[in-house]
Amino acid sequence: GLTDLTTLQEHFGRVDGLRLLYVGEGNNSAAALALALTRFPGTELELRTPPGYGLAPGxxxxxxxxxxxxxxxxxxxxHMRELPADLDAVYTTRWQTTGTSKPTADWREVFAPFQVTPALWETSPKAVFLHDLPAHRGEEVTAEVLDGPASIAFTQATHKLHSAMAVLEWCWAGDR
Known part of the structure; x- marks a missing residue:
């Protein structure tokens, strides 16, 4: 969550009032994003998650x-119908997380409509792309999006490194 907020703040100069579309599983990344962004005035977060794979109700x-x-x-x-327009950012995460499994064998078919493709930029041409990496090109996102001009995912990854280092430093200092 800190990484996402830092990346958005750096890119836009603000977090207040940003409009984001999150596409994919309602996993830990989606939960952190929802819990972080909803603290900022005027932000709009639209989560599009496959049926049965949404955020935990709590x-x-x-x-x-x-x-x-x-x-x-x-x-x-x-569903992926009637998506919001004029978004500031589109965000996704991996469909498969190491050490986890999906409850149904056909989960790839359920997730397929939620792939991030260039079509998502038709109504939001100025939107940036975020991904907490590592990514699986051709699954949750196309290579054209991940490696394209709208992607700031690699800047986001740099912030992720620095955030992790800061947390480790804080933990280490607490032991002294």
Whole structure:
């Protein structure tokens, strides 16, 4: 979450009022994003997750409560129809996380419509692309998007490194 906020702040000069589309599984990355962004006034977060793979109900409820207090908006839908326009950013994460498994054998078919492709930029041509990496080109995102001009995923990865180092430094200092 810190990495995502840092990347957005650096790129846009603000987090308040940004409009983001998250596409993919309602995993830890999606939860952290929902819990972080809904604290900022005017932010709009639209989560598009496959049916059965959304955010945990408690996380979504907490994000909605925070959004109500801060003047943000959060919504989760389980289809890729009627996507919002004029987005500032599109975000996705890996479909497969090491050490986890999906509850159904046909999960790849369920996830297929949620792949991030260049078509998502038709109504939001100025949007940037975020991915917490590592990515699987051709699965959750096409290479054209990940390696394209809208991608700031590798800047985001640099911030991830520095965030992890800062947390380790903080933990180490606490032991002294």
């Amino acid at each position: 996380i979504l409820a907490t994000a909605a409560e925070q959004a109500a207090r801060s003047g943000a908006q959060v919504a989760e839908r389980h």
